[in-house]
Amino acid sequence: MRRSITRTRLLALVWPELRAAEAAPTRPFERMLDALDDLSPRVEAVANGVALVDMTGLGPMWGTERRIAARAVMLTRAVAPLTVRCGIGDNRWLATLAARLARFDRPGAPAAFHAFGVHAGRAELRDLPLALLPADLATRQRLDLFGLTRMGQLADLPRSAVGAQFGAAGERLQALARGHDPRPIVPRRRPEHVEAGATFEPALEGIGSVGLTLRRLAAELCDRLRERHLAPGRATLVLRLEDAPELRVAQQFPQPALEPDWIARLLISRLEAAARAPFFSYTNQVGGNRVGQSSSANEPIQIYVAGSQEGPRQPPDSVITTTVGTWREPPPEPRVASVLLQFDRLNDPASRQLPAFEARAARWDELRWSLERIRHRFGPGRLRRATAERPTAALPEHRSRLVDIGS
């Protein structure tokens, strides 16, 4: 019984301007790759300015190979109007070689196109120079010494003879000269994010009042990701405030997790820490009496003694002056107009193996969320774990080492 075998066809796209610039920005290239996702689900970023697109089976949808290449050019030029070389072949070597061989029809043409036919092999590569092969300088010189200048000459040699003279690298070069390349395309994983938002009309009073909404948004995003077996590694929360600048908080999770309660609690504690920070930020500048600890980062609270000129700056206008000292007036509760929650760094939640088998490890993972919130509340350096270093050392500080949790 005969089976029809579909040959892999790859489209290589090379942008000379991006390749030429050493420190070319990768941002437009990323956006081009995003645009190519609309053409094929398998797109590989080989390097900055070089992309491979798997076009196997796209014919019935988009037409001939030339039309598919033209469509790819159109999609990428919508992002950035750069010239591009397109090459098509049965494997990644032939596709990229075709892109190198592509010549522009006329000066100023947006794209050049070259394609090797199906089952292209040593016949089509026979007359091409060996300089096109990805060989190092020493290997090239040795090939020259043997009088090998064309791919056909290398392809016709017995494989054992090439292996004896040039080793495994030589055998690989010969396979390329014959048009063989076993390396598969490795589709990139698109760095994606999911987001959900809510607008409040009228605006909510106070940051603390967004807690319920935050919990609902986190649950909604977790449900969406659960169906795809993904879990977020970071959340970004954007609060648009009335009469105040936008408040943006990015929080990395202890591990990828689909736990809306934990995520919401951690974000709220992070929000509270961010909201507390500016309240006490000025208090260290004036010499005064130390009266206690602040509630944010345990910085000493100092009060400004009325009439004292020790401080480098005068207290701000919003300071209440008393006979004892001055306190900054607590800022009014901001009014929240909208909230946007974004999850990114999506990962496979099943990658954590140990907690799946050991209950204590799972509980420790859960505890890490609480510890992260404690870090927000009390500041870094409070929570540590010890590791044994040299148990027989004479000095206690050399026997073990304390590691800050979360650092």
Add this chain to the structure above:
Amino acid sequence: MRTDAAAAPSLETALETLRARGLGMRRGSEPAPLELTRPSVPTGHPALDVALGTGGWPRGALTLLDARTGSGATTLALGTLAAAQEAGGLTAWLDLDGTLDPAVAARLGVSLEWLLIARPHDPGEAVELAAWLARSGLIDALVLDLGTHPAPDRRALDRLGSLLARSGSTSALVLAPTGGTVVGAVVGVRVALHRTAWLGVGRDLVGQRVHAVVERHRWWLAGGSAELDLWFGEGRRIDPLLAARAQPIDPVEVAAEPPVLRVVSA
């Protein structure tokens, strides 16, 4: 934990026990109900578990180890953490003075992997940190070592106690050599430790014998006592041969002639 219904003392038995211990009750007063099934964390010493009645330190409660410095409170607390870890628990040590030596803890059987060490700045912050950890409900046993600091605010301790009771999963031991009076008024269990003898092999001291008395117990009858042998260096994992050869030495004799301390079980 005792679940045998036959072991449950009747009211008459309880009153007899109280009278025998000299802890007479006011006429007409009703004893608090005994909680036979109260969850607990093992102390690491079966004799003390029996004396406590609840099978160990009760969960969801504050326990004060009332002991002078050097009377074995730290060793007993570390043994408790080791026992809690053996049962699959997570533990924490709030070290106010920064005197905890993790290497010593490891020698006493504490797995550093499951031990959280917190370094608060003052007693108030220590109590607040303990409350945060208790609220998570994931720590089985935590030790609040106040060291030489004064006792924290009583209201903060009350708040910690109510949080512990609400979570019901964490057993908190308080080591307060200097502030035992204040702390002792709010805890659910108070155990006094007195050294009765050193334990020595020849002229080498290998441990101490401690008399533990349950002076207060909110969920069981107070007055129980136990003799505990606390071994230096190895904790409960002392070599049985060494333990069998150890002889009690009167602490007065030791004080008169300080022995040469040598490491015999490193």
